Amino acid sequence: MEELGFSEGAWRFGSFVAIFLAMMVLEAMWPRRARRHSRIRRWATNIGIMASSYLTVSLVTLILANLLVPITALLAAIYAKQWGIGVFNWLDLPNFVEWIIAFLVLDFVIWGQHWATHKIPLLWRLHRVHHSDHDIDASTAIRFHPLEIVFSIFVKAAAVIILGAPAVLVVIFEGVVNGTALFNHANLKLPLWLDKLIRPILVTPDMHRVHHSIEVGETNSNYGFALSVWDRIFGTYIDQPAAGHDNMTIGLKAHQNEGPEHLWWSLRFPFAKTVSQKALNKEEEQNQ
Numbered sequence: 001m002e003e004l005g006f007s008e009g010a011w012r013f014g015s016f017v018a019i020f021l022a023m024m025v026l027e028a029m030w031p032r033r034a035r036r037h038s039r040i041r042r043w044a045t046n047i048g049i050m051a052s053s054y055l056t057v058s059l060v061t062l063i064l065a066n067l068l069v070p071i072t073a074l075l076a077a078i079y080a081k082q083w084g085i086g087v088f089n090w091l092d093l094p095n096f097v098e099w100i101i102a103f104l105v106l107d108f109v110i111w112g113q114h115w116a117t118h119k120i121p122l123l124w125r126l127h128r129v130h131h132s133d134h135d136i137d138a139s140t141a142i143r144f145h146p147l148e149i150v151f152s153i154f155v156k157a158a159a160v161i162i163l164g165a166p167a168v169l170v171v172i173f174e175g176v177v178n179g180t181a182l183f184n185h186a187n188l189k190l191p192l193w194l195d196k197l198i199r200p201i202l203v204t205p206d207m208h209r210v211h212h213s214i215e216v217g218e219t220n221s222n223y224g225f226a227l228s229v230w231d232r233i234f235g236t237y238i239d240q241p242a243a244g245h246d247n248m249t250i251g252l253k254a255h256q257n258e259g260p261e262h263l264w265w266s267l268r269f270p271f272a273k274t275v276s277q278k279a280l281n282k283e284e285e286q287n288q
Contacts, residue, residue, distance in 0.1 A: 012175060019179045023138035023186040032189040032205060033246060036134050041261050046139040048263040049129070049146075056146035057153060073174060076157035077167040086164020095166075102165040104227075106173050109159040111230040113152060114223040123151070125270040131219065132260040132269065134251045136212045137187040141178075145270060180226040184208040203228045210241045214249040214256075218242070 061072060080086040088098045117127035126148040133140045144152075160170055184203040195204045203224045211222040221238040224231050231237035241248040251260065259265040 011171060012178065015175045016178055016182070019182045020138055023182050023188065027137055027187045030189045032187050032209070033135075035137075035187070036250075037261060039137075039139075042133070042135060043139045045261055045263045045266060046133070046143040049144065049266055050142040052263075052267060053142075053144060053146040053149040057149055060150055060153075072153060073156040073160045073170045074167060076160040077165050077170045080161045080164045081167065086161055088166070089164035098166060099169050102163055102169050103173055105163060106156070106159055106165065106170075107177070107225070107227045108230055109155065110152075110177065110225055111223050111227075113155050114225065115236070117148070118220055118223070123148070126151070128252060129266050129269050131212060132252050132255050132266065133212070134256070134260060135187070136185055136209055136250050138182045138185055140212075141181040141185040143266075145267070147270070177226050184225070199228055201228060202226065206240070206245060209245060209248075209250075210238050212250050213241050213243075214251055214253050215242065218248075 080089060084090075088102070093101075117123040126145045129145040129148070130140070130143050133143055156174075159165075165173075180202060184205050185208060186205050188205045190198075190204060190206065195206055198204050199207055203222070203226065207222055207228060208224075210218050213219055218238055218241055221236050222231050223236060228237075243249070249256075259269075
């Protein structure tokens with residue numbers, strides 16, 4: 001998409017690869033936790049899930065583009081601008097004010113969407129794929145079921161159209177969110193002073209790791225991806241895991257077997273009865 005004077009796809013892919021490689025190096029140099037599994041199988045599975053998501057989104061985008069439905073956030077921003085739709089296209093606000101408001105609102109929308117995936121049983125079935133990973137590192141940030149990615153794209157596109165958010169801001173925002181997701185999922189040991197310095201604004205690896213705890217009360221906390229303020233505001237913030245970062249167990253209680261390491265298991269997980277329906281209902285009730 002050259003509407004912005006540069007390739008949005010090249011920007012997103014280039015920034016993603018650069019940050020992912022940086023996190024790989026930092027994780028190797030300063031790991032936070034000992035790994036339960038080797039990187040090779042887990043990363044192959046997580047990258048396979050990302051590739052499946054990319055193919056799914058590409059297909060959905062191709063189909064809906066022919067129906068003039070602006071599915072991606074960038075297309076939604078361009079569509080809103082062309083048709084004069086959205087709050088910012090109705091109000092005459094300074095550019096810097098629009099950018100600040102848009103960034104905060106879009107980040108809050110992502111926080112709310114994440115919260116919803118834990119509270120709505122149908123969405124939780126999809127989101128469990130992300131939480132079933134037994135280790136947490138930068139590759140976990142790309143471990144989202146294709147259908148959850150499609151749902152997320154529609155949510156962001158709707159928010160962008162309602163706001164009338166500037167296209168350049170949308171591109172930058174998505175790059176920032178993708179980068180911070182890689183960062184806060186990283187198996188990276190930050191100095192305590194640096195974590196305390198960053199955490200009031202951004203979600204740190206130690207903060208987000210709590211969210212991947214096997215304990216349901218901790219799983220239902222720290223939903224933020226970029227900004228950490230929403231969890232503090234809405235009372236979903238937990239500072240540290242009860243068992244400590246070294247001793248906490250990552251994943252889902254009912255799925256501590258080898259299943260999550262495999263691509264096919266992960267892709268069919270939302271639909272397969274891998275546990276009894278009674279146990280699944282209990283898990284969903286606990287997560288609400």
